[in-house]
Amino acid sequence: MTAEFSDLTEQANGSVTVRFGETIVMATAVMSENQRENLDYFPLTVNYEEKFYAAGKILGGKFMRREGQSSEEAILNSRMIDRTLRPLFDKRIRNEIQVMTTVLSIDETNDPDIVAILAASLALATSDIPWNGPVGAIRMGRVNGNPVFNPTYEEKEKSDIDIVICGKDGKVNMLEGGADQIPEEDVLKAIESSVPEIKKLIDFQNEIVKEMGKEKTWPKIKENPDGMESLFAKTISEKLEKALVKPAVKQEERKEHYFVLGGLKKEWMEKAEEKFGGENMNLASDFFEEQISKTIHKNVIEKGKRPDGRKLDEVREISTKAGVLPRAHGSGLFYRGLTHILTVATLGALADFLMIEGMEVREKRTFIHQYNFPPFSTGETGRMGAPGRREIGHGALASKALSKIIPEKEVFPYTIRLVSETMSSNGSSSMGSVCASTLALMDAGVPIKAPVSGVAMGIMIEGAKYKVLTDIQGPEDHHGDADFKIAGTKKGITAIQMDVKVDGIETNILGDIMEHGKKGRIHILEEMLKTLSEPKKELSPYAPHIITITINPEKKGTVIGPGGRTINKITDETGARIDLEEDGTVFIAGKDKQSAEKAKEIVENLTYEPRVGETFKGTVVKIMDFGAFVAIKPGIEGLVHISEIAPFRVEKVNDILKEGDTIPVKIKGIDDSGKISLSIKQADPNYASNNGGRKQQGKPRE
Numbered sequence: 217m218t219a220e221f222s223d224l225t226e227q228a229n230g231s232v233t234v235r236f237g238e239t240i241v242m243a244t245a246v247m248s249e250n251q252r253e254n255l256d257y258f259p260l261t262v263n264y265e266e267k268f269y270a271a272g273k274i275l276g277g278k279f280m281r282r283e284g285q286s287s288e289e290a291i292l293n294s295r296m297i298d299r300t301l302r303p304l305f306d307k308r309i310r311n312e313i314q315v316m317t318t319v320l321s322i323d324e325t326n327d328p329d330i331v332a333i334l335a336a337s338l339a340l341a342t343s344d345i346p347w348n349g350p351v352g353a354i355r356m357g358r359v360n361g362n363p364v365f366n367p368t369y370e371e372k373e374k375s376d377i378d379i380v381i382c383g384k385d386g387k388v389n390m391l392e393g394g395a396d397q398i399p400e401e402d403v404l405k406a407i408e409s410s411v412p413e414i415k416k417l418i419d420f421q422n423e424i425v426k427e428m429g430k431e432k433t434w435p436k437i438k439e440n441p442d443g444m445e446s447l448f449a450k451t452i453s454e455k456l457e458k459a460l461v462k463p464a465v466k467q468e469e470r471k472e473h474y475f476v477l478g479g480l481k482k483e484w485m486e487k488a489e490e491k492f493g494g495e496n497m498n499l500a501s502d503f504f505e506e507q508i509s510k511t512i513h514k515n516v517i518e519k520g521k522r523p524d525g526r527k528l529d530e531v532r533e534i535s536t537k538a539g540v541l542p543r544a545h546g547s548g549l550f551y552r553g554l555t556h557i558l559t560v561a562t563l564g565a566l567a568d569f570l571m572i573e574g575m576e577v578r579e580k581r582t583f584i585h586q587y588n589f590p591p592f593s594t595g596e597t598g599r600m601g602a603p604g605r606r607e608i609g610h611g612a613l614a615s616k617a618l619s620k621i622i623p624e625k626e627v628f629p630y631t632i633r634l635v636s637e638t639m640s641s642n643g644s645s646s647m648g649s650v651c652a653s654t655l656a657l658m659d660a661g662v663p664i665k666a667p668v669s670g671v672a673m674g675i676m677i678e679g680a681k682y683k684v685l686t687d688i689q690g691p692e693d694h695h696g697d698a699d700f701k702i703a704g705t706k707k708g709i710t711a712i713q714m715d716v717k718v719d720g721i722e723t724n725i726l727g728d729i730m731e732h733g734k735k736g737r738i739h740i741l742e743e744m745l746k747t748l749s750e751p752k753k754e755l756s757p758y759a760p761h762i763i764t765i766t767i768n769p770e771k772k773g774t775v776i777g778p779g780g781r782t783i784n785k786i787t788d789e790t791g792a793r794i795d796l797e798e799d800g801t802v803f804i805a806g807k808d809k810q811s812a813e814k815a816k817e818i819v820e821n822l823t824y825e826p827r828v829g830e831t832f833k834g835t836v837v838k839i840m841d842f843g844a845f846v847a848i849k850p851g852i853e854g855l856v857h858i859s860e861i862a863p864f865r866v867e868k869v870n871d872i873l874k875e876g877d878t879i880p881v882k883i884k885g886i887d888d889s890g891k892i893s894l895s896i897k898q899a900d901p902n903y904a905s906n907n908g909g910r911k912q913q914g915k916p917r918e
Contacts, residue, residue: 230343234335238323243335244316247345251310258307262298265318266290266575287574293329295609299715300382300390304348311435325368344430350421352414353382356406381410387720394616397708400730408723441492452484509695516676523691531687534743538659545756546660550652554642559652561660563759565805566795568631582631583622587611593641610646617650617703617711621665629803643689644672650703658751669741670703673733686736702733760805761812769800771823790815824849836877854892862904863897872904
């Protein structure tokens, strides 16, 4: 890896171009000079920009050969970089900061996402923007049981672990990845083995920062006015303590809970405005949230009390159903507390794949999971439209968790689309989507390799003390120090994701979280299996019927026909869709069994290759003095020589046969030119004697 600094983007606060192999990523970091007024959050924006020229290809739509809306891959990489950088900023900053990573070149070996994280880290670390970096980033793989650092694309295909790990000072501050049902202890070992490699990357960056890093320029940060803490302690603190330990399990209780908190905040804001003036209202609002966080931390760590009254390792009440929509091919409903998810499964032909053609990813995707989060799910109003970064990120995480248990197309030749609808949300709708999707898949009759469940884990840290929380909900997610999502089967993990609000988490604490997480997700899985213990044996009558056959690959052209006319004619006649693979595998998808079987018969007839010993019911198409020509398949005929009609001497062919007769025949031989010799007497020695009165007695042939 090399880092190059130049005047190419000299107006940015910080910039660098990082190269790994022939993959090159440029990162820039810019901070606005002025603060945004009346802002109650830290305004950080992270963009991962794909440039099609980086791949040396003219990509994009036929009528728009340029980059447009960010691809799913770009959005996921943007989120991954954001989640790595954000915890290391001072959240009180109100100057806008934008970090952009632009992929300038991509080879066929090295993934640019890790390079982009490191480039973003170096751009910030060497800039004058206040940031508590640098951070290291590495992708961990495992091939044949051996760890592989930053695996190539080829190695990733063989790896049973694929996890991006970021961190600093021996701690991990971001995790994102999947695994092929790998036990927690093996995943933890992979994470632990990355820590020394991450340190090397941080040491490399620190050398650069010492040589050419700019002095940090701190923007003006408003401090809380004197007396704010004492005013809160006198007027609100005790009331807040009582409000935060009141259990809120049911919807009406939750509404009352938030109503009380809202009333307390209103009371506090009025008192703060009266004493400190309107110009300090944002500070007063932030202070109120900080006090909620401190109170929750104190209650959890010192008293073991959660905001909703549960034990630290207790999962909320679970309820599940399957088959809730009559016309859907499969559906699953998953309730965990106030998080309610409906997932609907739709089965289609393999030709219904999703075509992905991006800078880095170019594939035909036959497993699709999509996630929706409408505003009504949190009792709010809001914009509806194209999915945002959050929806894409949550959907991709659930898709990663499920992809390892989807059967291969040779086993189940269908395109599978899952849509998870968040009907109500109060914590970890992404893991709820994993659970609802598993139920929908089993309800649809998809022969999954194993059922998957997911759980969101949290942690509260106070100095050297910490507590792990199982199945976190809204307040614990918002005010906790980490959100660790774990999905997997009884055998092991299929996906993990971690975000933190602190500098990082030690690996021994990660092990504790994963151990508790395993217990939580197994409990959830057992509750799910009470509804459906295995996939249904029969598909929905509304699902397409798919038949798989194999033909000689050289016969593909016969099925397709000139300009696709033959295959289109089959579709028109039968209503079935046909998908041909390079190896001669043919997938036939009909709206019902009858249409699929009809299309199968046509394809088999078109591609039929005769073999000696096969028997048929053939049709006599022409009588000759020396024998009869018989059609055994459309367009395929063979000759029954007069000597092969009967086990006795036949004087005239038409004494036994006539045109249009349906007769039993067996393939006796095929010569080098492909001519087929047929025999009636080998197929049915008694046919000539019993054939409709046209009998001829004679001496048996020798």
